[in-house]
Amino acid sequence: MHQPRRALDKLPPVGLEFKIHLLRRLLDSAPEPLTVSQIMEGGPNRSFASGWYAVKALERIGVAVSVPKTAQCRVARYRLADGAAEVVGEFVVDWLRQEPRPRLSPLPGSKQYQQVLAVLGEYPDSWFTVNELTSKLSGVRKCARRPTVELYAAGYLLRRLSDGGKPGRVEYQYRLDPDAAPHARALLDA
Known part of the structure; x- marks a missing residue:
């Protein structure tokens, strides 16, 4: 699973917070597949197209997979790739720790x-x-x-x-x- 971790580490910063939200939703729902709309729930307000492209980017790097449509569910659904939960979990925890609080600096009495x-x-x-x-x-x-x-x-x-x-x-x-x-x-x- 070294390849997916390297790919996750190389994700561009633009839109990364949104992808982190999607990864967290996929982790929380594992192993149940979710639709793009379900994956986007509770996160930053983005268009459906943005969500779909973000999920496809996660699929391209090998951490998410699409689930085949069935007669009961004709909507595309996605889940974490087999064996990706640990790598994704570590990446999310590392990322959440990355943004430290700014150090307290004095300000003038404005x-x-x-x-x-x-x-x-x-x-x-x-x-x-x-x-x-x-x-x-x-x-x-x-x-x-x-x-x-x-x-x-x-x-x-x-x-x-x-x-x-x-x-x-x-x-x-x-x-x-x-x-x-x-x-x-x-x-x-x-």
């Missing part, structure tokens, strides 16, 4: 940062897209994108993929990093 941190501090267990944050800042700030991304890069926020984005576009959700909460409070007080 009003824009304070506005975003105030909203996130009010709802510490909630995740927000930039658009949702912007709507909570209505009348104060036209867009929360830049300060939110800068707060994430400085280690104050956590980030995850949103499942409500538009097809073909990655959208993230943000929340206050509990480990950085004391630093966020200090920034709010600045």
Whole structure:
């Protein structure tokens, strides 16, 4: 199984998060086959064509296989290739560990940062897209994108993929990093 692992390691970064989601769905359903729509469930919002092409890419590198259509099921279904579960599982775990949290870096006491941190501090267990944050800042700030991304890069926020984005576009959700909460409070007080 060295070939599939090398092929997985060589997957281009564009669309990799989506493929990781597909691999996780295939792992969770093993050995039951799933349709492309079922494999895409709960992941980033992409078009059916994007899902189909991603599954076909996984099939080409040998980690997924198509299941023949039957009289009972005339829809294409896919499952992990025989013997691929361990390799795919290791790859997914390695990838999930790869994106470490950004290290906490000091930021100046900016009003824009304070506005975003105030909203996130009010709802510490909630995740927000930039658009949702912007709507909570209505009348104060036209867009929360830049300060939110800068707060994430400085280690104050956590980030995850949103499942409500538009097809073909990655959208993230943000929340206050509990480990950085004391630093966020200090920034709010600045």
